[in-house]
Amino acid sequence: MMSLRETLAQAAQKKVAIGHFNVSDGTALQAIFDAARSRQVPVMIGTSEGEREHIGVRQIAALVRSLREQYDYPIFLNADHTHSFEKAKEAVEAGYDEVLFDGGKLPLDENIAETKKVVAFVKEYNAAHGTDVLVEGELGYIGSSSVVFDELPQGAAVQEKDLTTAHDAARFVQETGVDMLAPAVGNIHGMFRNAPNPDLAIDRIKDIAAAVRIPLVLHGGSGIIPAQFQLAIKAGMNVVHINTEIRQAWRKGFDTALLMHPDEIVPYKILPEVIESIEHVVGEKLDIFNFISPPAA
Ligand code: G3H
Ligand code: ZN
Numbered sequence: 248m249m250s251l252r253e254t255l256a257q258a259a260q261k262k263v264a265i266g267h268f269n270v271s272d273g274t275a276l277q278a279i280f281d282a283a284r285s286r287q288v289p290v291m292i293g294t295s296e297g298e299r300e301h302i303g304v305r306q307i308a309a310l311v312r313s314l315r316e317q318y319d320y321p322i323f324l325n326a327d328h329t330h331s332f333e334k335a336k337e338a339v340e341a342g343y344d345e346v347l348f349d350g351g352k353l354p355l356d357e358n359i360a361e362t363k364k365v366v367a368f369v370k371e372y373n374a375a376h377g378t379d380v381l382v383e384g385e386l387g388y389i390g391s392s393s394v395v396f397d398e399l400p401q402g403a404a405v406q407e408k409d410l411t412t413a414h415d416a417a418r419f420v421q422e423t424g425v426d427m428l429a430p431a432v433g434n435i436h437g438m439f440r441n442a443p444n445p446d447l448a449i450d451r452i453k454d455i456a457a458a459v460r461i462p463l464v465l466h467g468g469s470g471i472i473p474a475q476f477q478l479a480i481k482a483g484m485n486v487v488h489i490n491t492e493i494r495q496a497w498r499k500g501f502d503t504a505l506l507m508h509p510d511e512i513v514p515y516k517i518l519p520e521v522i523e524s525i526e527h528v529v530g531e532k533l534d535i536f537n538f539i540s541p542p543a544a
Contacts (some may be wrong), residue, residue, distance in 0.1 A: 267489070269327060274518050275493060280320075281531070323345065325344065328349040339380050346365065347464075348383070352388045365382055381428035383528050420459045425461070434466045465488065497521055500522070507520065
């Protein structure tokens with residue numbers, strides 16, 4: 248079984264990106280796994296602090312591990328947007344494969360200092376346990392909620408002057424020792440209700456990729472059009488995060504199920520619509536990220 252590190256290297260070499268999808272429950276996990284498995288592509292599962300508090304930190308780690316072992320399948324778990332050392336430690340000790348320490352809202356020096364502490368802990372943990380947990384750092388603020396909005400979130404870096412520079416990225420990576428980097432390149436968490444998200448700064452992605460030479464992660468994938476994803480992946484993005492569109496699919500599937508079976512009370516007879524709805528969205532994204540079919544637009 249390939250490790251996450253090896254899977255990332257393989258994605259970079261193939262010039263594709265690994266899809267990373269957030270879950271709050273086992274229903275979404277099943278849908279994402281089914282979509283990935285039917286295409287035979289690796290996949291990452293993410294849980295934010297709130298999502299893992301809901302499903303259970305150790306419980307989601309056990310679920311993902313059990314899928315990996317039972318099906319001998321490259322599925323990995325990331326402790327997404329972790330804001331404290333304590334929460335990072337908790338996830339690593341629970342068996343997560345990756346931790347994103349998110350100091351994106353902090354001034355650069357403070358972000359470096361806090362991220363370094365997490366990297367030092369994880370390196371020590373790996374040495375003591377024979378594991379290879381990876382740490383991702385975040386540079387630049389891109390909003391914090393996976394929701395549908397009408398206006399850009401306050402303070403999100405979308406203007407050129409606010410985007411992550413190749414210089415800062417190189418300094419951040421060198422001083423912290425992170426394994427992966429999430430830069431602000433015009434991407435934002437969440438999506439517009441009635442319009443696609445803004446275009447990405449593709450040249451900036453190329454510059455950062457050349458300056459850091461570690462895997463790059465594109466956050467805020469919901470609402471981005473297929474052609475933009477594929478340009479970003481060709482420019483050097485190795486992982487793409489999607490959450491808002493998963494949440495929306497969960498809700499739409501549930502609404503459909505209730506309409507179709509108003510008197511049903513058996514959960515496993517209601518939830519297949521939720522699975523189908525999420526699997527459809529995840530399948531479309533995996534096709535785009537893995538260049539399985541040409542972009543629709
Ligand atoms: O870490 C999670 C992702 O960055 C989600 O972003 O809700 O815009 O898809 P999104
Ligand atoms: Zn994110």
